Amino acid sequence: MNAVPVNYYIILSAILFTIGALGVLIRRNALVIFMSIELMLNAANLALVAFSSANAQLDGQIFVFFIMTVAAAEVAVGLALIVAVFRTKKSIDVDQINVLKG
Amino acid sequence: MTVFIILALVAIITALGMLISRNAVYSALFLVLNFATVAVFYLLLGAPFIAITQVTVYAGAIMVLFLFVIMLLGTDELEDTDNLTWQRPLAIGLAVVLVVEGIYLMLSQNTLGFITTPSEDLGSPQAIGDMLFSKYLLPFEATSILLLVAMVGAIVLTVKNKKGEQS
Amino acid sequence: MNQADFYSLLPIIVLTTWSALLLIVDLFIDDKKKGITAVLAAAGLALTMGLTLSQTGQTVIGFNGMVILDGFSTFVNTLLLFSGLMAISVAYGYIKRRGIERGEYYSLILFSIVGMMLMAQARDLIVVFIALEMLSIPLYVLAAIDNSNAKSEEAGIKYFLLGAFSGGFVVYGVALVFGATGSTAFAEIAASIATGNAETLLVLAGAALILVGFGFKVGAVPFQMWTPDVYEGAPTSVTAFMAAGAKIAGFSALMRVFATAFPDIAVDIAPVLAVIAALTMIVGNVAAIAQKNIKRMLAYSSIAHAGYILMAFAAFANPALRDDAISAGIFYLVAYAITSFGTWAIVISLEKEDGKGLAIEDYAGLGRTKPLMAAAMTIFMLSLTGIPPTLGLIGKLYLFRVVVEAQFMWLALIGILTSLISAYYYLRVIVIMYMKEGEPETVSESWLTFTWGAMAVLTVVLSLIPASLFAWASGALMK
Numbered sequence: 001m002n003a004v005p006v007n008y009y010i011i012l013s014a015i016l017f018t019i020g021a022l023g024v025l026i027r028r029n030a031l032v033i034f035m036s037i038e039l040m041l042n043a044a045n046l047a048l049v050a051f052s053s054a055n056a057q058l059d060g061q062i063f064v065f066f067i068m069t070v071a072a073a074e075v076a077v078g079l080a081l082i083v084a085v086f087r088t089k090k091s092i093d094v095d096q097i098n099v100l101k102g
Numbered sequence: 103m104t105v106f107i108i109l110a111l112v113a114i115i116t117a118l119g120m121l122i123s124r125n126a127v128y129s130a131l132f133l134v135l136n137f138a139t140v141a142v143f144y145l146l147l148g149a150p151f152i153a154i155t156q157v158t159v160y161a162g163a164i165m166v167l168f169l170f171v172i173m174l175l176g177t178d179e180l181e182d183t184d185n186l187t188w189q190r191p192l193a194i195g196l197a198v199v200l201v202v203e204g205i206y207l208m209l210s211q212n213t214l215g216f217i218t219t220p221s222e223d224l225g226s227p228q229a230i231g232d233m234l235f236s237k238y239l240l241p242f243e244a245t246s247i248l249l250l251v252a253m254v255g256a257i258v259l260t261v262k263n264k265k266g267e268q269s
Numbered sequence: 270m271n272q273a274d275f276y277s278l279l280p281i282i283v284l285t286t287w288s289a290l291l292l293i294v295d296l297f298i299d300d301k302k303k304g305i306t307a308v309l310a311a312a313g314l315a316l317t318m319g320l321t322l323s324q325t326g327q328t329v330i331g332f333n334g335m336v337i338l339d340g341f342s343t344f345v346n347t348l349l350l351f352s353g354l355m356a357i358s359v360a361y362g363y364i365k366r367r368g369i370e371r372g373e374y375y376s377l378i379l380f381s382i383v384g385m386m387l388m389a390q391a392r393d394l395i396v397v398f399i400a401l402e403m404l405s406i407p408l409y410v411l412a413a414i415d416n417s418n419a420k421s422e423e424a425g426i427k428y429f430l431l432g433a434f435s436g437g438f439v440v441y442g443v444a445l446v447f448g449a450t451g452s453t454a455f456a457e458i459a460a461s462i463a464t465g466n467a468e469t470l471l472v473l474a475g476a477a478l479i480l481v482g483f484g485f486k487v488g489a490v491p492f493q494m495w496t497p498d499v500y501e502g503a504p505t506s507v508t509a510f511m512a513a514g515a516k517i518a519g520f521s522a523l524m525r526v527f528a529t530a531f532p533d534i535a536v537d538i539a540p541v542l543a544v545i546a547a548l549t550m551i552v553g554n555v556a557a558i559a560q561k562n563i564k565r566m567l568a569y570s571s572i573a574h575a576g577y578i579l580m581a582f583a584a585f586a587n588p589a590l591r592d593d594a595i596s597a598g599i600f601y602l603v604a605y606a607i608t609s610f611g612t613w614a615i616v617i618s619l620e621k622e623d624g625k626g627l628a629i630e631d632y633a634g635l636g637r638t639k640p641l642m643a644a645a646m647t648i649f650m651l652s653l654t655g656i657p658p659t660l661g662l663i664g665k666l667y668l669f670r671v672v673v674e675a676q677f678m679w680l681a682l683i684g685i686l687t688s689l690i691s692a693y694y695y696l697r698v699i700v701i702m703y704m705k706e707g708e709p710e711t712v713s714e715s716w717l718t719f720t721w722g723a724m725a726v727l728t729v730v731l732s733l734i735p736a737s738l739f740a741w742a743s744g745a746l747m748k
Contacts, residue, residue, distance in 0.1 A: 038122070039117060070248060079171050
């Protein structure tokens with residue numbers, strides 16, 4: 001396999017991160033927003049693993065492991081919240097969740 | 103290099119697919135594909151343990167949970183309301199500018215090095231286990247508390263209050 | 270792992286064990302006697318506070334450099350535990366009244382404080398990230414704990430989505446910093462930057478992203494939009510805890526990260542932070558004027574106060590002033606925590622079961638019917654404005670002094686001008702209380718009365734002897 005500059009990996013991860021952030025900003029479905037956040041975390045993970053291999057340091061991979069655990073915990077709470085909101089509001093469109101003036 | 107470019111294109115296209123799909127189920131499936139592609143990247147980068155975790159935790163557990171909730175709520179066909187008309191092009195425009203600028207900056211300096219053939223034992227499960235239980239013992243223990251808190255939190259949210267039961 | 274490791278985290282370990290046991294003990298407590306859980310939770314906090322205070326003046330690095338026990342962490346942890354005690358004291362009667370009383374409420378508050386304390390002691394970005402999530406997840410749940418009320422659920426989901434979003438920024442920032450410096454430990458990051466081995470561009474981008482992430486948490490402009498909605502929708506007792514606890518933890522982490530990991534790029538970042546601080550003060554204070562709901566008004570006020578604390582970071586550019594800036598910042602946090610808990614206790618006293626009684630107009634006539642409560646509210650409003658004889662004034666004085674010494678005259682000027690603007694809406698509450706006729710209904714509940722009474726006394730008494738408190742804050746140095 002030919003050598004790939006680390007820069008390329010970082011550019012890829014930056015693109016994925018931006019797509020994720022864009023998803024949070026332009027989508028209105030709470031579930032899709034949440035998926036976009038997962039994509040952002042994933043982009044960060046890719047950058048961490050790339051740096052980890054480039055520096056021959058394992059620390060980056062350990063961090064990725066922790067991020068995955070935290071993401072799992074977040075998903076458990078987040079989906080419980082979304083289900084609870086749906087039960088009272090019958091909608092998960094963040095524009096219709098607007099009792100508060102926002 | 104060719105492998106990288108093909109995979110990178112797949113990753114970007116699946117991410118955009120998730121962003122654009124009107125149907126939440128399609129979004130979720132695109133995201134699963136994206137996660138799988140990233141897992142292949144991890145293998146190329148010499149991180150087999152992380153790659154396997156990525157597939158089992160992200161693609162396997164998290165996304166299945168997402169799909170489960172989408173199906174449960176029946177919100178797969180939710181139409182986006184269009185009262186953000188001016189913000190949307192603005193956000194996309196800004197994002198494009200940001201990405202182009204980032205790419206330019208990153209390409210203009212090439213001091214970060216190359217990834218050649220990753221060494222075999224760097225990301226091996228044994229090496230990761232050794233580190234988790236020595237240097238990173240505290241974060242490891244802290245995540246166990248975090249998972250407990252998340253579990254308690256999820257249960258608290260789903261069990262209705264007494265007030266709710268009466269009404 | 271050895272004894273020193275355990276000792277460095279002893280209060281946190283005790284509190285974690287206590288809260289986990291509380292979850293189990295709570296199962297055996299009858300639904301009608303949940304007050305016992307509250308008392309047990311408070312006892313745990315008091316015990317932990319005792320342990321924390323017994324560690325005053327010691328410096329121990331534990332768990333392979335992951336955490337540190339030093340003057341700063343002791344001070345901040347004591348303040349956090351105090352906030353926890355106050356949060357339980359204001360919640361005790363309120364959650365019973367709203368019908369949302371559950372044993373888990375108290376356990377979640379304790380777990381959140383564990384996360385906050387870990388954050389204050391963190392010496393590695395990995396620990397910062399995990400602590401951030403550990404303090405946030407219970408807060409998401411607590412904001413939505415009234416799950417038959419659409420407002421509370423809405424607050425929960427908004428807080429969650431924006432919190433997770435900001436978490437993404439923190440993670441990406443950490444990734445870039447790791448890439449540039451090859452480490453996540455504060456000391457090694459600083460060393461790598463100092464020797465010039467690090468990619469400056471990546472470090473700056475990473476630091477900026479971490480700042481964005483924490484900016485969301487503390488409610489700094491332009492990431493403040495969630496604050497009013499979440500503060501209004503969440504049960505008031507949770508809002509009170511969020512306003513004080515999350516701010517203390519967020520700012521203490523920011524201070525430690527920027528003072529120990531990025532000291533050499535502080536010069537580049539200080540002007541940016543000064544602009545953010547100025548904008549935060551202006552937006553918070555101006556938006557607060559138009560508010561009719563007291564919870565929303567206090568939400569904007571909390572944004573404005575985040576701006577005042579952010580001023581301290583502008584002084585970071587000058588290494589000689591760094592310690593002064595940190596002391597002024599945490600002193601202001603003490604003043605803000607005391608005043609804000611007192612204010613929220615009074616807001617809770619006037620809030621009715623159905624969520625009415627939250628308009629500022631509902632305070633009309635309080636001066637006549639409840640002279641003591643009105644007097645306490647007057648003290649808090651004066652303290653939030655920064656008028657003597659209150660703690661708020663002393664806090665502002667220390668902050669302005671350090672900002673002026675750091676040659677940010679324009680920033681100090683904006684701080685003073687926005688304080689004048691804020692006088693308008695704080696004093697309006699006082700005017701309505703005393704000048705307008707009305708029959709406000711209040712709830713007398715002994716713990717609430719204790720909270721606002723004690724906080725009012727502290728606000729005045731501590732302002733008369735600020736030197737000793739400030740001496741303690743100045744001793745709270747980072748090692």
